Amino acid sequence: DAGITQSPRYKITETGRQVTLMCHQTWSHSYMFWYRQDLGHGLRLIYYSAAADITDKGEVPDGYVVSRSKTENFPLTLESATRSQTSVYFCASSDTARGHGYTFGSGTRLTVV
Amino acid sequence: GESVGLHLPTLSVQEGDNSIINCAYSNSASDYFIWYKQESGKGPQFIIDIRSNMDKRQGQRVTVLLNKTVKHLSLQIAATQPGDSAVYFCAEYYSGNTGKLIFGQGTTLQVKP
Known part of the structure; x- marks a missing residue:
């Protein structure tokens, strides 16, 4: 199916573990973004790729690592998860850097215990 | 520093009434201002944007007004419907900021039947 998909939808992990959130888009958009969403902070940009x-x-960006070996994939890795990284993570893609072209995925709810 | 903020965290309106969601920004050099809608459990969805050289832009049932003098942005929704219930974010894009989109904290719109 065309679109942008994130996996997993929900994840619970322990403090100190490495966890990777996946993001895949089928449009061949140049730009991809990772945001985290927390109450009181709105959406904050973690990393992006042109x-x-x-x-x-x-x-x-602290505590996160990204890679983009293929245009369609943009995984986000938490190298050693901390409780402060408990959040909802959204991936987005766009063919421009401007906001009117962004399409967001459905999000990954990550809980670090 | 740069900031995009919203005046009211929650707005409650009667179905059929018009809604006005406000947003203040601080970067007078921003190129675009964008409104997003986020329904529960979903990623933000683009609604409408406005270039910095415009004062007003209309879409289907929505109008965005930009007042650069007081650095104020508003989203007007005509004849508000239950399906409009969501969190609304304003965001600003500045091309000189390496293409980052800065989001406000969001306003929850509740539509009463």
Whole structure:
């Protein structure tokens, strides 16, 4: 199916474990983004990518790693999960960096215990 | 620093009435302002945007007004329907900010039948 998909939908992990959130889009959009959403903070940009093999930090990149070996995939890895990383994570893609082209996935709710 | 904020965290309106959601921004150099709608359990969805050189833009049942003098953005929804119940985010895009989109914290719109 065409679109942007995130997996898993829900994840519970323990403090200190590594966890990877997956994001896949079928439009061949150049830009992809990872946001986290927390009460009181809205959506905050973690990392973004302008093309395959090009990534850059957003507002809150500490504790996260991204890669983009293929245009359609943009996984987000928490190298050593902490409770403060409990959040809802949204992936988005766009053919431009401007906001009117963003399409968001349905999100991954991550709980770190 | 840069900030995009919303005046009211929750707005409750009667079905059929018009809704006005407000947003303040601080970066006078932003190129675009965008409104997103987020329904429960879903990712944000683009509603409408406005370029910084415009004062008003209309869509289907929605109008966005931009007042650059006081750095204020508003979203007007005509004849509000139960399906409009959601969280609404404003966001600003500045091309000089390496393409990052900055979101406000969101306003919850509740539509009473």
